Amino acid sequence: MVEQHRNTVSIRRIREACRTCSLNDLCLPVALDAPDVDALDRIVQRRRPLARGEVLFNTGDRFDAIYAVRTGALKSMTIKEDGEEQITTFHLPGELLGLDAISFREHPSTASALDTSSLCEIPFAELEDLAERIPGLNRQLLRIMSKEIFNDQEMLHAMARRSAEERLAILLLSLSHRFARRGLSATRFRLPMARHELSNYLGLAPETMSRLFRRFVENGWISVSGKELSLEDVDALRALTGSPSAIMQKDIGSEKHH
Amino acid sequence: MVEQHRNTVSIRRIREACRTCSLNDLCLPVALDAPDVDALDRIVQRRRPLARGEVLFNTGDRFDAIYAVRTGALKSMTIKEDGEEQITTFHLPGELLGLDAISFREHPSTASALDTSSLCEIPFAELEDLAERIPGLNRQLLRIMSKEIFNDQEMLHAMARRSAEERLAILLLSLSHRFARRGLSATRFRLPMARHELSNYLGLAPETMSRLFRRFVENGWISVSGKELSLEDVDALRALTGSPSAIMQKDIGSEKHH
C-alpha cells in the first residue's frame, strides 16, 4: 500500500518536473524515483529567454551544459570557411541540445534561437555525477543519445538520393510528428523557421523551396499562410516518403518493458 | 611507488585489452583501472569471423549486444519498401556497431560484412551493469555516443548541397583519417567496399562514381588499382571539401584533461 502510494506520487512528481522543464526525454519512461527526480530537478537551471536570433553557444565554446527547449525553437549550424552556414538540426520544445559536444568538451556547432525561446540548462558535470548514483538516469541518457544517432542516420538516409519533393515531405512529417509528441496539433502548426532555413537544412536552393511549397499547395497536400502550415493530405505526403510508417514514428519509451 | 607501479601496469593492461579487441574507443583515454579493464575484458566475447556478405544482425532483430570491429569492415543499411538498400554507415576496424539500437532495444538497420571480418561482441546488459559500477566507463560510453552523433551530423552536413566531387573527396578523406587512426597508412589503403556501395552511401549513381574516379585519377589526385587506393594529392582533396582541417580530424581523447 505504502509502496503503491509512493509509486503514484513518484509518477506525478515526475510528470510535474517534466512539465516545468520539458524534460520528458530525460525523465520518462524510466522509473525514476521521486527523490531522484528532485535531485535532477535541483540541478536544472532556468535561463532567461533567448530572443529571436540570439546565440545560445558558438562553435568552439567550452561545453559545460546541455539544454532542453521549453518553448520556442532553435537551430544548430556549422559555418563553412566561405562563411556559408549549414543547418544541421532544428530543436523543438522538449528536445535536447548539446549532445554532440560531450566527447570533445567543446561545441562543434553554433546554436541560435529561431524565435523567442526559453530553455533549461543542465550542467553536465552535475548530470554525470547524478547519473552515477541513479542507474535509471544513466540508462536513459544512453537511450536518448542512441535515439539521436538513430534520427541522424534516418535523416541521412532521407537525404541521400531523394528528390526535393521527397525531402520536403519527410521534413514536414517529421515536424508534424514532433509537434504531436508535445501534445500540439499534428496537422496545423506554425513553422518556427524561415523558408531559406528549411531549404538550407534540406540542401536545396531557396528558390526550389519556394516552388515546392507552391506545388504542394496546388496539389492540395498542404495549405500555407506565411509561417502557418496545415497538412491537408498526410497520406499523400507519406506516400511521397516511400515509408508509410517508418520515419520518425518511434518514440523513446514506446518499447515494451521487460 | 606502489601507486606509480600500479598505474603503469594499468595502462599496459588497457592497451593490451584494446589491442586484442579493437576496443580503443571504449578503454582509452579514460583512466580505467586494471581491475576495471579485466571486468570489461571478461564480458567481451570473441565471435567466429563473418564471411563476406554475411549478416551480423537484421533490421528488427532484438538488440542485446554492441559489436567492435577487429578486422575487416561492415556496412549498416536500411531497406526501403521498394527493396532498395540505403547504406547509412561503414564500420572500419576499431569502430562500434549497434549504438543506434539502444533506445528501441531493436536494431533499426541491417549490418553485413563487406569482407571477412572478425568482431567482438559486448553484451549490452552486462556493459550497462558494469558501467554503473565504473564511472569512467560510463562517461566513456556517453562520449563515444556523442562522437557518433557528431560524426553523423558532420556527414549530413557533408551531403547537403555538395557536388558529387565534394562528397567523394570528403568520404575518401574520412576513410583515410579512420585508417590512419588505426595505425595504417593514411594515403594508401584498400577500399573494403565496392564502387556501387560507395555511390549508394553518397547518394549517387554508380555510373557517376565511376566517372568521378576517372576524373580524380586524371587530375592526379588519386591513383587506383581495383580496390587499392592511393591518395596522391591530399591537399587538392582537402581543398575540394572546403574545410582544410575541420572534417573528421578530431578524435576521442584529443581533448585536454582537466
Next chain:
DNA sequence: CGGAGTCTTGACCTCTATCAAGTTTTGTGG
C-alpha cells in the same frame, strides 16, 4: 511611408540520373 529582408517567379544552364552497350574482374566448378 519607406526600406531591408524575405519570398516568389521566370529563363536558362549545369550537373547528375538514366538508359544502353560494352568491358573487365571476380568467383565457382570442373
Next chain:
DNA sequence: CCACAAAACTTGATAGAGGTCAAGACTCCG
C-alpha cells in the same frame, strides 16, 4: 589452373531535376 558465368565496372548519349541569375512582389517593422 582454366573456363565460363555472373557481377562489377566503364563509357557514351540523352534528358530532367534542380541550381543560378535576375528581377519583381510581399511583409514586417520602425
